[in-house]
Amino acid sequence: MLRIGVYVCHCGRNIADKVNIKEVVEFAKKLDGVVVARDYKYMCSDPGQDLIVKDVKEYKLNRVVVAACSPNLHEKTFRNACKRAGLNPFLFYMANIRELDAWVTEDPKKATEKAKRFIKAVVNRVKLQKELEVGKTKIKSSVLVIGGGIAGISAALTLADAGVHVYLVERQPSIGGNMAKFDKTFPTLDCSACILTPKMTSVKAHPNITLLTYSEVAKVEGYVGNFHVRVIKKPRYVREDLCTGCYQCVEDCLFTEPVFPSEFDEGIGKRKPVHIPFPQAVPLVPTIDGSMCMWLSARKCPKYCVEACEPNAVDFNMGMEVVEFDVGAIIVATGYKPFDPSKIPQYGYGIYDNVYTSLQVERMLSSTGPTGGEVLLKDGRKPERVAIIHCVGSRDENYNRYCSKVCCMYSIKLAHLIKERSGAEVFNFYIDVRAAGKAYEEFYKRVLSEGVYFVRGRVAYVTDIPESEEEEKEVEKGRLIVVVEDTLLGKVRRIPVDMVVLSVGLEPSEGGEYIKKVLKLSCSADGWFAERHPKLAPVATNTEGIFIAGCAQGPKDIPETVAQAQAAAGEVLSLIQRGEIELEPNVAYVEKEKCTGCGICVPLCPFNAISLKMDENGKLRSEINPALCQGCGTCVAACPSKAINQHLFSREEIIAEITALVKD
Amino acid sequence: MDVEEMLETYFERIGEIPNSDRFIQCIQCGTCGGSCPYGMGTLFTPRRMILAVRAGIVDEVLSSGAQWLCTSCFTCSLRCPSQIPITDAIIPALRELSLLEGNPPEELAAALMNIARYGNSFRESPRKRDKWIKEVDFEVPLISKKKKAEYLFVTECFGAYHRRCKEITKAFAKVMHILGVDFAILGNEERCIGDLVRLCGEFGLFEDLVEKNIRVFEKYEFDKIVTHDAHAYNALLREYPKFGFEKEVVHHTQFLYNELEKLKELFGKLDYTVTYHDSCYVGRRNGIYEEPREVLKAIPGVKFVEMRRIKENALCCGGGGGGVWLDSFIKEHIKERPAESRVKEAASVGAEVLVTACTLDVPMFEDALKVTGLEGQLEVKDISEIVLEAIES
Amino acid sequence: MRICAVLRLVPDLVEELEVEENEVIPFRYMPNERDEHAVEEALILKEKTGAEVEVLGIADPDNEADIDEGLGMAAAKGADKLYKVILDRPSYKRAELAKALAEFLSDKNYDLILTGIQAIDSFAGNLGGMLAKNLGIPYIGGVVEVNISDGEVVVKKELGGGLLAEYRLSTPAVVSIVSAERPLKFVPFTKLRQAMKKAEIEEVELELPEFEGIEVVRYEVPPEPEITLIEGDVEEVADKLIEALKEISVL
């Protein structure tokens, strides 16, 4: 005998303004199997929940339907209420009459009718629901952190300090990420290296951290609490365990001068095939670039480096190395890459010598950079006039529609530093100055008072084609002309400058793109990793046990990155501390007798939860690992022999729901 | 009209043009104003036009005349970070208001009236549209006689009537003739395709032209349209489908590129240094950048040099958007015509021939040669003329 | 104040004219440009004084339909009333038209009648003055600006070489316009079509009286002037050039 209770929520006025609650309740009362129907202003509130608990006991309800908001918000709440009342929480279901109805339906009459339909549908399906049990699994206490920038470093150190073992994997030869390239940081003008280097060395020295640089996460299997990770270490041809970081191999290289563009110096500095990207690198071990090394690429070198190395660390026999381990949780901190401004041809990057990206200028400003901290033009002169163009590749539907958030502040910082180092007049071209952060506005004011010009207008183009005699003289001096509509002046201006700095925006890093595929994580339309909830679960992802930190989630500055990294570490700790976790029971399962072993479902599963296994009769059958299954339903829909079904979303339940929706 | 009515008319019009809802997303960055070849000459850059319309002072924009400065070069639209259809919607709709007020610049008004009356802006008899075919030494087939052809060659008004542009028409027709292409022209049944009419905000006339042209097109059997007129190409490609016309449209640069293997066998040697001007509605608007370059580079003996402002960044000739009919109006607002800056640029990179692919370009640039005194040093030719020369050399 | 503007049709010279000895056959007709200026000036006066403007479109059975667009244009620009006057036969003799029109207008009580100073096909008289004479009211032609105050009309008349003269006339009067004070107002296509659809046109049939004493003997096409090339050394060329200037009576 089914005894169903229906509870209609007003959600304050959110639902009640559009849906005639009274009418809906009366309607619900008349539905087959319904013994009680009620409404309440806030069903999710304590008194609302109590109402359900009381009714379950009093009316001996064996099914509960709540018509309110999206289950994403309050399914848990009401399941718990059912549990308190002694009812298996999976005998409950929600009808969403807020997001799917009241908020999107103009006509109150139609909204009311829609609400009735939804409730009828859910009542119909709840009848078929069965009691389900929640499974549990143990959590491994080690953690994988992907990405060795400031986010990864911060997360790793926080976890390691708490006694958790961390595997920190970094693609590049050294950790440090983009922050290591900066000279100073806004708004305090702290020396970037000074604050980052101690953290980097701590990572290296920490007993709880296994540092894997020049490495890629190749494969991750398993599920929350039980991930199995495979990492590939690329050969750097110098053994980390033996190398002392003496630089002798670099000095003695066949290439007596650095001739290859340095990645770390954003192409403006040069390096040798054997190189340490920067003096503070961690590990301080050279890497030999196989494509440039005359021995590795052509076997044409007397191998001076091998000769030079006293500890015999140079080892050309090194190959790929696979490292495997298990972790309970993963933090993705793959960071960002700067926007490539050559996509915007009118700014002249790659066409004119003295058009640079902001990161290139950061390298110039760095005392360990290619110019030793001087801002110089291509021909070695000091610039007298410099333009800094904001929002390059940001806030632009043609490239990236989002604001990259940090460019305003770093552009202001660069303006200050350029002026300080070169004495040049600096023009900042901006659309809006976004200086929202602690002490940011003050910093903006300070730089303004230093005499940096701010022109409100997005630069239209940079050219060396003069339009007047005066301009001709400027161009002869090697200057470029920045053309902008000064929107405050209401006038198009042509401003000659020696150097143009493009404040490029931030884009998801290539490593991030790669990890996205390895971990099957979802991303926003812009390519950044999607958090589970923008406000309430900002470091969690939709995959249990995987967290995100730093710019992998979206553009951020250093303080925010560090805060988020530490928050992610906190979440991980909270997970690990539990020791075990409950698993959602809405997983798919195979009805063995129907499965033909066709295998269609196997590659479709986004979570690698399905495998083909030989059964006792020697037939191939699909098998779903309930711990891996996230209940997405892809396999259920795809199975040609209808052998896969899903708890809480069985075919019967769904058909019952749809039937009630479409049939009068 | 009072301002209220103007605003209503304005929004109604832009509402009909795709993506105009982005109008309200303008972040006032000024990219448009800076990008505009006439941005220095006006207070009302597109940005300020949008701002003024939003503020309800559309009348002030109109009385400034700024709406007539647009050459529809499409640079602002391409660069606009909010992707606002400035060239296709914001400006033409403002121009429409001026037209409704009855006081567009005189030259333009005359051109529009001529098009309405004679189907061409030249105040020439529609019955003389095919006169050029009597000036060539081969037969140019009329579709009314042939009934069926692979290509319908649309000559458009400049190509049919303008003394200089007619030479381009003849050259291209001859190239097709030599290649043995199955083509025909509409002759006197052709009338203005109307892209400039649309860009000038005379939407009613444009629609009338479109309907009449489609009716003529439907009379005959042909596979695709080929045209050397960049604006005709644009309108047939982008606007006519909205009225139900869905034939393939090929610009003559694409045609020449597609026939390049055959052409290579015919090419003799030329001894020129040439540069190529990306016409707005071939390049920037419709993305044809490489085809004409490939054709030019394939001609033996031709030395190809690039100017600084190329492809997306190419400078407009100033003829588009009705610029050909607004010359004196525009000249009042600017120091130097873009065409003048352009021919100087071409000369400065050592080109002897400035090659274009839009009929408007040639007269605009040839005029500029006279003004800049570069006559004799630089020649302006359409790509089909160079191709024909290479074949005949 | 009630103003009437006369709008005649003339052959569209953009198109070829077929010229036979006893006949000129136009390919099509269009409104006479000077008359369009008269209509424009009438509408300017409407703006200035709030006068009522009525437009008289004149056609004959050969070109009856061609006047519609001109009348539509006038309506789109704000004319209050439109007449379509259809003459019983085509005639080149303006005196005939002037007589017939005068009769038609005699009881209409217009304060001002505006016509174009002339039509491109007139070789047998100019309408304005004849009309005034027939109506027995003052006339002035060659006018480029009209102002009205207190029942008096003050006009600016063009005398050539940039010289203007001002005259005062009492009303009713006939004024022939050379050009309106401002360029013809542009009427967009849609607006014109709407106006043509909406416009109420009163059709009037007029019988032309006979007027004797003028007769076309023949029409002919002037011989195509052929270019005479002058070449040679500078002295020679200059002499020949002077001869040429003499031939076209410039020297």
Next chain:
Amino acid sequence: MKVLVFGEVIDGEVQNITYELVACAKKLGEPVTLITSDADVSNIDGRVIKVNAGEISPWHYRIVEKVIEKEKPDVILFGNTSCGVDIASQLSANMPVATSAYEVESEDGSIKVKSLSYGGKVIVELKLETPAIVVLNSGSYDAEEGKGKASVEELEIEVEKDSEFIGYIKPAEEDVDISKAEIVVSVGRGIGDEANIEMAEELAELLGGVVAGSRPVIDQGWLPKTRQVGRSGKTVTGKLYLALGISGATEHVEGVKAKNVLAVNTDKTAPIFRISRYGVVADVNELLPVLIDKIKEIKEG
């Protein structure tokens, strides 16, 4: 045949057209010239009737009517001018008339007139019964032949006035309207440089015309914008368009509607020659000084 000429006086000056009319009248028969304003009329050839009725006004047609009654002419000649047409058109309401005439002959007691009509595309030959009015285009007859010694009769004729002359409005000096000029000397890019404009101006003065230019010249700022001929400038319609160093782009030619086009260009194939009556193949800058000297000689001699 008795011919009454309506002589025009503007601002105290007998207009050139008057002499042309007299020249025509002399060819037809015996001229009588009527002058209705005060002016020195002593060099009009033949009989002159002078009625001082103030500045020329449309109502002067009533004076003409009275004189016709008195003189009974066979033909009354008017100039195809602003004032001439005013009077002729009122008179012609009841009298045969030919307008836009350029040739008048008498034939068997009637008048044979040739008119240029349909925008100059058709010559119309008309036969008028006398008395008839002929409105003659200026430039049709040689003014010099109308000059001579006048025998002046002063008359007083009272007629009704229905309009009142207020005054003349003289054009501002700098505003030469090239579209109204009979003789236009126009310079193009072939003129070389600005200094040569002076020569063109000198020539224009000698010919009694004005200087205009094509777009490149205007753009250089060598001449004001008001002097531009072509689509984006003005249309010239006078007797002579002398194109110096102008190649004749479509946009330019659109503005050239003068009766005679005379082009000077080094390039024999220049399109300007296609609309020219005379094509002079020469370098403008070489030709101009020689030409100017020769014309000066003629004028002085």
